[in-house]
Amino acid sequence: MSIVLYDLSEKSDTVNNFISKLRNFMAGRNGVDKLTYGLIAVYCIIAAVRVISGLYLPIGIIQYAFLAFIIYRIMSRNLQKRYRENYKFEQFLKAWKPYFEHLKLRFRFIKTHRFRTCRHCGEFLRLKRGRGKRQIICPKCGSELTFHFLF
Numbered sequence: 809m810s811i812v813l814y815d816l817s818e819k820s821d822t823v824n825n826f827i828s829k830l831r832n833f834m835a836g837r838n839g840v841d842k843l844t845y846g847l848i849a850v851y852c853i854i855a856a857v858r859v860i861s862g863l864y865l866p867i868g869i870i871q872y873a874f875l876a877f878i879i880y881r882i883m884s885r886n887l888q889k890r891y892r893e894n895y896k897f898e899q900f901l902k903a904w905k906p907y908f909e910h911l912k913l914r915f916r917f918i919k920t921h922r923f924r925t926c927r928h929c930g931e932f933l934r935l936k937r938g939r940g941k942r943q944i945i946c947p948k949c950g951s952e953l954t955f956h957f958l959f
């Protein structure tokens with residue numbers, strides 16, 4: 809009769825060893841930041857375009873060069889430069905946030921409403937769907953506006 813002893817502590821030591829090695833390797837490197845996620849999103853778009861267009865070789869080169877750039881940024885030790893890039897990306901997201909919010913609303917109410925911007929005060933207006941020329945009074949500034957709705 810033989811008893812096989814499986815030493816759990818030994819295994820967890822191996823895992824811990826790997827984690828601490830990885831931590832040492834990543835020390836002083838940029839790692840994953842917000843810009844990394846943005847770049848991964850762009851990478852997915854490139855990959856989709858590659859499949860849809862069927863241009864496997866030329867877009868494949870761009871795709872893998874882009875992936876190499878993403879990995880380079882994660883591994884980079886030039887922290888100042890990477891922080892600056894990430895900061896610019898965050899500023900870009902902040903600047904475009906209202907636009908993204910409007911886009912979300914347009915999709916949410918696509919069946920029932922159409923959206924226009926008041927040319928006097930800039931208010932984003934949600935209007936009931938209906939075709940043709942329509943006159944609307946802006947609820948914020950009271951200006952009379954004329955819009956043409958094609959659909």
Ligand SMILES: [Zn+2]
Pocket residue numbers: 926927928929930931946947948949950951
């Ligand atoms: Zn207005």
